[in-house]
Amino acid sequence: MGAEDDLLVAVHDAHADALYRYVARRTGDGEEARDVVQETLLRAWRHPEVLQRSDDGVRAWLFTTARNLVIDDLRSARRRREYAAESPPEQSRADETQAVLDSWVVADALMSLSPDHRAMVVGAYYGGRSVTELAHEHGVPIGTAKSRLHYGLRALRLALQEKGVTS
Known part of the structure; x- marks a missing residue:
């Protein structure tokens, strides 16, 4: 692992739990919160200059990015047209x-x-x-x-x- 990878692991260890709790409160969905945290950390990895900021600067960037991802998802067409359900609304039937x-x-x-x-x-x-x-x-x-x-x-x-x- 390189220095940037070590820095990303350190950022993950320092902020991932708090970031997860923040996103889970905003979405109400643990699976979605994990996905948003993963995408946020992936974006941080793609922008290594973010990792060079102070700890407060990195934290602010992570939370802002996560917030924007949640808002983007809420505004997406998928969210407006798809609804999660425990079970399908109706059972499929054979063609009659x-x-x-x-x-x-x-x-x-x-x-x-x-x-x-x-x-x-x-x-x-x-x-x-x-x-x-x-x-x-x-x-x-x-x-x-x-x-x-x-x-x-x-x-x-x-x-x-x-x-x-x-x-």
Whole structure:
């Protein structure tokens, strides 16, 4: 190490703790305070003439430089547009575009069914009702409900194939 490096180590030992406390009070953030102190000492190292001043002169230069760095950061575009958060404001989700498009295709295919077939398919698959429940709901025998559901599903499969959906 050279004489300037020794001088910088001496400046660090004499002023770094007080400088850290000063910056931490101004920023309220320990990590940011460490970064500002590091940048301040780096600037002192780049300007060795500062290290030749009296101890009070070096201290004043360090605190002024740190203060200016804090003010510059507060005025920066990053500070105005970015906000620190403990956790992301929302969890990322998978792209649901394909699911939406698929639901449109299915809805369009369902519209091509007869009302009786559509009622059975929608009731069974979207309503979660059994064939017996559907039969009672629509006032038809259970065999008729089964038949409408069977033929409704066949018609739905054909309608989806016509729309380019493969089985």
